[in-house]
Amino acid sequence: MTRTQGYDVEAIRKDFPVLARSVAGGHPLVYLDSANTSQKPRQVVEAIERHYLEHNANVARAMHQLGAEATAAFEGGRDKIAQFIGAPSRDEVIFTKNASEALNLVARVLGDVGTVGPGDEIVISQMEHHSNIVPWQLLAERTGATLRWFGVTDEGRLDLDDLDTLVNERTKIVSLTWVSNMLGTINPLDVVIARAHQVGALVAVDASQAVPQIPVDVASLGADFVAFTGHKMVGPTGIGVLWGRYDLLASLPPFLGGGEMIETVTMERSTFAAPPHRFEAGTPPIAQAAGLGAAVDYLTALGMENVAAHEQAITAHALERLQEIDGLTIVGPREPVDRGGAISFALDGVHPHDVAQLLDSRGVAVRAGHHCAKPAHRRFGVQSTTRASFYLYTTEAEIDALVEAIRHTQRYFKVS
Amino acid sequence: MTRTQGYDVEAIRKDFPVLARSVAGGHPLVYLDSANTSQKPRQVVEAIERHYLEHNANVARAMHQLGAEATAAFEGGRDKIAQFIGAPSRDEVIFTKNASEALNLVARVLGDVGTVGPGDEIVISQMEHHSNIVPWQLLAERTGATLRWFGVTDEGRLDLDDLDTLVNERTKIVSLTWVSNMLGTINPLDVVIARAHQVGALVAVDASQAVPQIPVDVASLGADFVAFTGHKMVGPTGIGVLWGRYDLLASLPPFLGGGEMIETVTMERSTFAAPPHRFEAGTPPIAQAAGLGAAVDYLTALGMENVAAHEQAITAHALERLQEIDGLTIVGPREPVDRGGAISFALDGVHPHDVAQLLDSRGVAVRAGHHCAKPAHRRFGVQSTTRASFYLYTTEAEIDALVEAIRHTQRYFKVS
Amino acid sequence: MDVDALYQEIILDHYKNPHGAGLREPHEAEVHHVNPTCGDEITLRVHLDGDTVADVSYDAEGCSISQASASVLYDLLVGKSVPQGLAVLDAFSEVMHGRGQVEPDEEVLEDGIAFAGVAQFPARVKCALLSWMAWKDAVSQAVSDPKEQ
Amino acid sequence: MDVDALYQEIILDHYKNPHGAGLREPHEAEVHHVNPTCGDEITLRVHLDGDTVADVSYDAEGCSISQASASVLYDLLVGKSVPQGLAVLDAFSEVMHGRGQVEPDEEVLEDGIAFAGVAQFPARVKCALLSWMAWKDAVSQAVSDPKEQ
Numbered sequence A, B: 001m002t003r004t005q006g007y008d009v010e011a012i013r014k015d016f017p018v019l020a021r022s023v024a025g026g027h028p029l030v031y032l033d034s035a036n037t038s039q040k041p042r043q044v045v046e047a048i049e050r051h052y053l054e055h056n057a058n059v060a061r062a063m064h065q066l067g068a069e070a071t072a073a074f075e076g077g078r079d080k081i082a083q084f085i086g087a088p089s090r091d092e093v094i095f096t097k098n099a100s101e102a103l104n105l106v107a108r109v110l111g112d113v114g115t116v117g118p119g120d121e122i123v124i125s126q127m128e129h130h131s132n133i134v135p136w137q138l139l140a141e142r143t144g145a146t147l148r149w150f151g152v153t154d155e156g157r158l159d160l161d162d163l164d165t166l167v168n169e170r171t172k173i174v175s176l177t178w179v180s181n182m183l184g185t186i187n188p189l190d191v192v193i194a195r196a197h198q199v200g201a202l203v204a205v206d207a208s209q210a211v212p213q214i215p216v217d218v219a220s221l222g223a224d225f226v227a228f229t230g231h232k233m234v235g236p237t238g239i240g241v242l243w244g245r246y247d248l249l250a251s252l253p254p255f256l257g258g259g260e261m262i263e264t265v266t267m268e269r270s271t272f273a274a275p276p277h278r279f280e281a282g283t284p285p286i287a288q289a290a291g292l293g294a295a296v297d298y299l300t301a302l303g304m305e306n307v308a309a310h311e312q313a314i315t316a317h318a319l320e321r322l323q324e325i326d327g328l329t330i331v332g333p334r335e336p337v338d339r340g341g342a343i344s345f346a347l348d349g350v351h352p353h354d355v356a357q358l359l360d361s362r363g364v365a366v367r368a369g370h371h372c373a374k375p376a377h378r379r380f381g382v383q384s385t386t387r388a389s390f391y392l393y394t395t396e397a398e399i400d401a402l403v404e405a406i407r408h409t410q411r412y413f414k415v416s
Numbered sequence C, D: 001m002d003v004d005a006l007y008q009e010i011i012l013d014h015y016k017n018p019h020g021a022g023l024r025e026p027h028e029a030e031v032h033h034v035n036p037t038c039g040d041e042i043t044l045r046v047h048l049d050g051d052t053v054a055d056v057s058y059d060a061e062g063c064s065i066s067q068a069s070a071s072v073l074y075d076l077l078v079g080k081s082v083p084q085g086l087a088v089l090d091a092f093s094e095v096m097h098g099r100g101q102v103e104p105d106e107e108v109l110e111d112g113i114a115f116a117g118v119a120q121f122p123a124r125v126k127c128a129l130l131s132w133m134a135w136k137d138a139v140s141q142a143v144s145d146p147k148e149q
């Protein structure tokens, strides 16, 4: 079995106390739901705890020592994120509440500024998470623009056959996921971005599943906006990130109005601060930014190349083992090539809900349902699937436990 | 000095480790910036820590044991908030990222649904926090509606003289703060709500400074929306609350689109879940809701009547002591009547920034600036003030330390 | 929590051989309900003959619990009067929301007592109630607008 | 951090008696800058005579640091050429962002060296830079559009 040089998964697991838990029935927890949310290492939780108990204050506007400490923790989180994703400037990093808000922010302000109107087109894909579908549907509805989308091939890849007709001179915005949370597919963003920019469209990338798993450099990616979320990258809930090109951000109006995002306010009118603050109304997620900074430190110490290699190795093992099971059909690419660590599957004769319940009774935590990707499910003629997803702490033994629990499920429901 | 029966502030302070800190120069911390953000008791921080290390999972959509535990923690936070504010139904409690998002949510969806247009009026007041000004300015700009406002009397009270002309049949929305974060004023909401409802206007209340300080019962208040924020009520950052009347919420379109807020999604169109989920796109602030639940438990154990009485007593003491200082002018009501625990003041000959800096050098943490209330400052002809604000852990000795530090400041700048 | 409490033999039998499945004519109301969390769906029709539930027909896609529950609903409600049916629904809901503390009445719920175990699995209660909520909705539509359709 | 490092005697003197305060004619550019955090404001005019900074006039409201900084700016920049002035601005900025690690050059910064202590108070750096950023903005406007008022 492939092992990344010097990557010690057993040592890593010690940082995640929950992984040593046992669940109902006394089974050790086998957590295979990391595409849904990742577990948090002690280092991240302690950073949050320390922040609250020792340095808590509001930021920017407080000029006492505690305020300076809290501001350093918060803005330090921004610095760390900027460096982690290769942002040319820290001022391009906007903190939101999650990836969904980041994507909605883009859709709302582009709508407010008149980027799209009747006759204009917005292009997404059939494999998007609902958070990268609904904001664009709502924008199209508000503005009269038309929503179009890339299809998905039988293998679960982005169908680029009609790239040049789909993305055309009417296209104003293209918004695409980097890694599919359902199919696991890693999309070839470069060709889409190149085509979109050729026709003058803006490109937003949903990197919610990418930033946790693979080394990301937004400068070389070349997109205009990149959205992701803290809780999937060993960070806290309650914080997401929107990265945007500075000149573009500087040309856009605010999304939410309130404290921190203004330059000056009179009853008649207000002027607004420069990015990123223009887009951060109200008290920001201060402790969460401190926690996310610790998450970035944690990932950086492991090395994102190593995290990606581990994910790759575990996914290869899982693809191989799962395909040994009769009656199990993987929905999405079956080869560990351009593929992230989420595997959705159907099991003949047992509904995904029931699969998940039986696995849970063996301590194996997976997700069942549409994984916020109903159109992708419909594309494959299934209403729901069971999904196992892996992360930097997942072991081959856990994959083997998954396989054993699936076989148990088949026996329980008498389908094998 | 008045003391609330059985309210043991010294015992309470032991729950807040940061209050035992000393800051630069070895001075014990005197934290008088609670209107900006409150400190957090150990109980809240531990609830967050425990959640992350033992029960972390995504909610609703995860059907394994950990997912059930996380969902119980998150929805349990909602139950606690609902009970704490007297909400007729838990489904009226929407989690946002902060109070600012809650107010913007209301402004955006009322705009989307066409509540206001040209000729219609929105009424706010001159003492609002920017978070209750800017969203309405932006709404007025987007829709052609007119923004109007209540003035403020010389004493710092809401000027109700022209209530009946200001709130008239053209008025569609009235949005008002309950407790001013700058002046400290507690507004007589009942008369405004009665008048607004008489003319058929909706009423939003910014309760960001009220919910932390006084017993709140939204059912008897009678407003249509109430917004507040977790971090000012001994809870975490990254979470706010919008309460709304259920029938009203059920009639409104979504604000942000994405995971969790849908009923069904196809590429062509989507339908949306019932409130509160309709308004909670994406992964919600899960750990923060668990923490906010612990904050509510903490406040409930103290008793909000006791918290309010303590605030009242401390504020009375502070008003008295501060007025002993020559050259100090309080901006806002000088009597501890219908008054919250924030006192803004000017000191002759010393700019508020410099006051705050000097106080900080003595360990006394206050805020200097416009406190996100520029129009209220302009109303009183000052560009900024120094603000001391108190909370359930503030002692009379800390007020005395403030007074001593102000006198030191006057000596330092040779103005006394 | 023991998974055997959830997957009672009766439930698995109804799942494999659902009673009354399929959409039939005549009907006075048709509704479509979805469990947004997992995507389970049901299209359900109600045919009333005066005050009597003459038929309940449905097309459901979902897990064993939601499918079996629709099958049991068919057995329990067809032939009853609307008020009787609503009383059964109340009894069923009460058990479902009872977190395993409410003793089901076999006289009233018949095979439905097998769902008592579901009440211990909060995430599955919505599965068991999907068809019942759909039925309630459909009946109220049929009663309020009996000529329509 | 010792507050005396911040409030040097020189700073307090400039604060009490600001040099060059008030708005004057003629000017080629006028700007208004605000520190959004605290509300400090400055309206600042630049008058160029050829390449020379002939006058800098201003109306400022703010703390001792921001007021004294405008006063020192007046002393340092009036009479210099624009490139010389920008070099002084660079030197001043460098000290301000140096977190107390950058040694100021008295030849260049004169009274401005008193602001070295400000660099240890990150929250106050913006106060010290407010007038300088306004000057930079005004000069670039005056240079790019010399005829405009």
Ligand SMILES: Cc1ncc(COP(=O)(O)O)c(C=O)c1O
Binding pocket: A258, A259, A281, A282, A283, A284, B035, B036, B098, B099, B100, B101, B129, B131, B132, B177, B179, B180, B181, B206, B208, B209, B229, B230, B240, B372
């Ligand atoms: C009266 C008032 N309204 C609104 C807010 C905004 O709260 P938040 O910053 O948490 O959005 C605050 C606090 O900053 C406030 O004091």
Ligand SMILES: Cc1ncc(COP(=O)(O)O)c(C=O)c1O
Binding pocket: A035, A036, A098, A099, A100, A101, A129, A131, A132, A177, A179, A180, A181, A206, A208, A209, A229, A230, A240, A372, B258, B259, B281, B282, B283, B284
């Ligand atoms: C691909 C993708 N996009 C967007 C999201 C939304 O992230 P969040 O729920 O944190 O807003 C997710 C995760 O749920 C995701 O997997």
